[in-house]
Amino acid sequence: DAAAIESLELFTPRAVHGRAGATLIEVVDETATAPGRRRLEEWLRRPLLDANAIAARHDAVAELREGVRVREQLREHLRAVYDIERLVSKLARGRGNARDLRSLGTTLDVVPAVRSVLAEATSETLQSVRTALDPIDEVRSLIDAAIATDPPREITEGGLIDPEYDDQLATLRATEQSGKEWIDDLQTRERERTGIDSLKVGHNSVHGYYIEVTDANLDRVPDRYERRQTLKNAERYYTPALQEREGEIIRAEQRADELEYELFCEIRSRAAGAADRVQALADALADLDALVSFATVAAERDYCRPAVGTDGICIEAGRHPVVERTESSFVPNDTTLDDDQRLAVITGPNMSGKSTYMRQVALIVVLAQAGGFVPATEARIEPVDRIFTRVGASDDIAGGRSTFMIEMTELATILEHATDRSLVVLDEVGRGTSTADGFAIARAVTEHLHDTVRARTLFATHHHDLTAVAAELGHAVRLRFQTRxxxxxxxxxxxxxxxxxxxxxxxxxxxxxxxxxxxxxxxxLLTAETARADGRGDSASTAALRQQLASVDIASMTPLEAMNTLAELKQQFDGLE
Structure with missing residues (x-):
């Protein structure tokens, strides 16, 4: 549920100043594409429930883990894949530009190579992915033939379409190009004709093309030059031939830009017509990227393949996937939650590792059911229907809810919705109120989860009396963390x-x-309190009263004598305060 996603730090660190890489997604994300990362997040947010589906995903990860060359080739190809999920959405809404089409074409160009790498795949999941890798050849060929290699972002200013794609466009661009070449040569020709070495031919958006002559050379300006603009130290001119060429260039350029836009809209519409196929391709590439990511992490971090069983959660030398990456060393631990011991009451000092241990178990279950391998020497996981957590303290000042109220609200949700197929993680339930109330709540919750809900449960507590309760429950176990x-x-x-x-x-x-x-x-203060609790810190008067009380023979007294003796002892006790 939402509380578990937050407390297990699947996607967002809880600490305000949390360190980088402190979430599960950051630790296991080795994806090469944006759709792949989104798919990985989706798998972690909604793990599989069906054992066969989980095993099928594990088969694919195992094959990719062992096939190092195949895995590396796939990663290399996937790096060239664009976010075609977003691209096809833009194209379908008529908002994509030429760069989007070129990105789609680049991705489609990768598909045949990816299919070739997967040609020898044996797992059903990888075979299904390969089948779904549709290269959409007609769209790929269209984009390769029509869209310029490096088109501009704007779609109305030309440069979008390869001139060879359309005969009319090729003619217009040729006219435009020949006109510009004529103008490029004009400066050399006019310098030779006039003998003015400083003569320049230029262009601006206001006056168009012009011939510029400095004031010192105005006496050599030919009569065929017509003044266009006067500057501080020069004059700008045009000739009828230059004006005619400029008109040809402008008309050809404008018509070519208009034609390119028309052709582009047609091509974009044809590409958008294959939106469903592009989306299916995006799904297949995202699945493959997430599987390759799981396999890469498994190979590089020494994760094991979890067995999917029906007899509880058994983990040998399990590790916390995030903590082991952020700390210099990590101590692995075993876990067994089965029908014989489905509830564990865990005690130990603060900082001994109770919370890390419980989160570790939950994260291993999440990874296993998402289809990944897990940080352990060996693991057998019975799929759970939900993971519930009550971990950490927080309040909601704006909402008028105290830390204890939030704790109880989350606890109520767990008790209402957990089943015998759930995993429940409880950390310090009842600490937000008095010791007596907290212990009463903790004991009642423990008994209810054990007797009624029957969920797999990890319960960390500082109520040491709760371990005595666990000892009386038939399917509970007591665990502690070693200290010296x-x-x-x-x-x-x-x-x-x-x-x-x-x-x-x-x-x-x-x-x-x-x-x-x-x-x-x-x-x-702790020493004194412990001594009083053990009866070792009594004063002389208190010790005498204790001895007197111990010597009373209630069995031989009449009711009246017993009442009188009790009243006398109470009077003496009151006198000690």
Whole structure:
């Protein structure tokens, strides 16, 4: 659901100052095209549910992973593919330009080569992709023949159509070109005729073509020159022959530009007529690009092919795909969520790795069901229908919702919609309220998910009493993260059976840089509280009262005697406060 997409950081990092490459899509995206990236995102956002469809996609990824030469050839060809999904949409709406058509043609030129590379493909998915790679030869030939190699962006100013495509256009462009060549030679001819070495022939948008002579040479200007413009130090002229040539050029150029626009609109319309075929081709290329991306990541990152089973989630030496790329080292961990132990209560200190571990399992399931390989030594995944998460703290001040209210709202959604085929990830449920209320909620949720919903569940908590509840449930397991206390706490990041005995919150505060005086005071308060809880910190009066209470023989008392004794003990206790 939406909360899981956000908390698992599939596409957007949650941290305001999150580091680059901190999302799943950035880690597994080795696509070469824009449609390929969109398809990869679509697969991660909506993983497959059918085991056969998942296995078919895995077959294609496996073949591409093993076929290094084929994979590299495909990546090279795909780099030349344009975003034809967007192009065909523009063309269909009559908004594409000549560059869009040329980009479409370039992409179509790649298709035969891609089909050739896939000629020996054995997986059904790759064979289906090859079949769908329609080169649309008639459109490709039309574009190659008609559209200029490097056309301008504007479609009304000429230069769009190869003159050889249309006889009339070729004649007009030839007329235009011969006129310009005549004018190019005019400067040399006129310098020879007049003897004016500084004479220049030029053009501007206001006066058109002109012959420019400096004031020092005005006495040598022929009578056939007619004044067109006076400048500060020169005069500009034209001749009847120049004026006639200019008219020919302008008429030929204008008619050629108009004809090019007419031809372009016709070609664009014909290309748009194949929109459905172009879209089908775009889909096939996007699928292929996403598959090649999965295979590239699997080969370069030592991912394994997950087996698709019906007996739960079993992962050997699983790794968090994002964290292992952003940290210098990573400790792999195993996971088993099956019918015998479908709910795991996880305890351990802050920073020991509980949240990373749970997200890791969820991301491995997402990758497996999207069709990719997974960061693990071995994995067997039973497809889940949905992944639910309640991870992290946030509030909605504008909406008037506290952190605890948001937590409870998300929890309500999970309890209402999760099924026995879902994966549920819960991190610190109940921490936004009092300890007593939080534990009560956490216990009730644990029992409901275990007994009623029966979903595969990972539940991280600092309520250590919850591990005792898990021990009483028939299909629950207790897990903890190893730590050792030396001069300071050392996190092993290794998960093992059992329950943690402490949260080490004060030590984490010290590591975070909290002022030493505050840390020391916290340690002393924690020691005193622990001693009181264990009965080791009683005063003499309290100890005497405790001894007196222990010596009372309730079985031998009458009800009245018991009430009197209770009243006396209460009076003594009140006197201690």
């Amino acid at each position: 206390q030396e001069d300071e706490i050392v996190f092993e990041h290794v998960v093992e059976p059992g329950a943690a005995t402490a949260s080490y919150g004060v030590e984490v505060a010290a590591i975070a840089g909290v002022d030493d005086a505050v840390v020391d005071r916290a340690r002393s």
